Amino acid sequence: MDAELQNKLKKEAARKAASYVKNGMVVGLGSGSTVKMLVDELGRRVKEEDLQFTGVATSIFTAQQAKSLGIKIVDLDMVDSIDLTIDGADQVDSNFNGIKGGGGNLLWEKIVAINSKKIVWVVDKSKVVDTIGAFPLAVDVIPFGSQHVMQNFDKAGYEPVLRLDKEGKPFKTDSNNLIIDLHLHKIEEPTQLADNLIQTVGVVEHGLFLNMVSEVVVGKEGQPEILVNPNIG
Numbered sequence: 708m709d710a711e712l713q714n715k716l717k718k719e720a721a722r723k724a725a726s727y728v729k730n731g732m733v734v735g736l737g738s739g740s741t742v743k744m745l746v747d748e749l750g751r752r753v754k755e756e757d758l759q760f761t762g763v764a765t766s767i768f769t770a771q772q773a774k775s776l777g778i779k780i781v782d783l784d785m786v787d788s789i790d791l792t793i794d795g796a797d798q799v800d801s802n803f804n805g806i807k808g809g810g811g812n813l814l815w816e817k818i819v820a821i822n823s824k825k826i827v828w829v830v831d832k833s834k835v836v837d838t839i840g841a842f843p844l845a846v847d848v849i850p851f852g853s854q855h856v857m858q859n860f861d862k863a864g865y866e867p868v869l870r871l872d873k874e875g876k877p878f879k880t881d882s883n884n885l886i887i888d889l890h891l892h893k894i895e896e897p898t899q900l901a902d903n904l905i906q907t908v909g910v911v912e913h914g915l916f917l918n919m920v921s922e923v924v925v926g927k928e929g930q931p932e933i934l935v936n937p938n939i940g
């Protein structure tokens with residue numbers, strides 16, 4: 708899919724997902740280029756439709772963007788729970804298992820997600836796949852001893868690569884952690900893999916989000932399609 712079409716589909720899906728936000732809600736705002744479009748649309752609704760809601764951001768970038776558009780942002784610890792979180796994803800399969808973390812924000816995204824009553828993802832159609840894993844799986848690790856974590860991943864056959872920023876320096880997350888991308892190609896047993904990763908000392912969190920999402924808004928030609936997870940009420 709060419710980038711222009713992909714952006715168009717992302718934008719249409721983002722606009723649809725923005726319509727889920729109602730007055731008075733506490734809304735988790737994800738991260739990434741699709742969420743940036745979502746936040747733009749929510750900012751428009753705040754200005755033009757007098758929409759009033761409170762946002763909890765999953766990254767410093769999203770918090771700054773939202774605030775600049777007049778959206779009220781509070782820290783997660785200021786709210787008891789989140790009514791709805793809307794986030795992007797890198798891949799999702801038909802069991803609603805997904806990979807997130809392409810932008811490196813998976814730790815805050817997962818903390819916000821598990822404190823949300825409902826999670827909706829917004830993606831373009833290229834992200835809906837039979838088997839997840841072709842997209843590298845991001846793992847958030849603390850810097851101390853991270854070379855040893857890399858070596859362990861290498862021995863396990865995970866093909867780890869330390870993520871670098873644009874200047875070629877180690878990429879730092881909003882919590883000052885590092886990201887190791889695992890080139891797994893195909894993840895046949897995501898639950899087993901998630902268990903293995905989280906039990907590795909030095910790993911803070913990984914980008915597998917398994918069966919957590921209620922709905923996926925998929926940008927495709929015509930109009931966005933809504934995939935509803937039958938396992939989540």
Ligand SMILES: O=C(CO)[C@H](O)[C@H](O)COP(=O)(O)O
Pocket residue numbers: 737738739740741742794795796797806807808809810811812813816
């Ligand atoms: O998980 C994420 C960031 O950590 C993003 O939501 C994911 O990478 C999708 O990004 P984009 O909308 O730019 O394709």
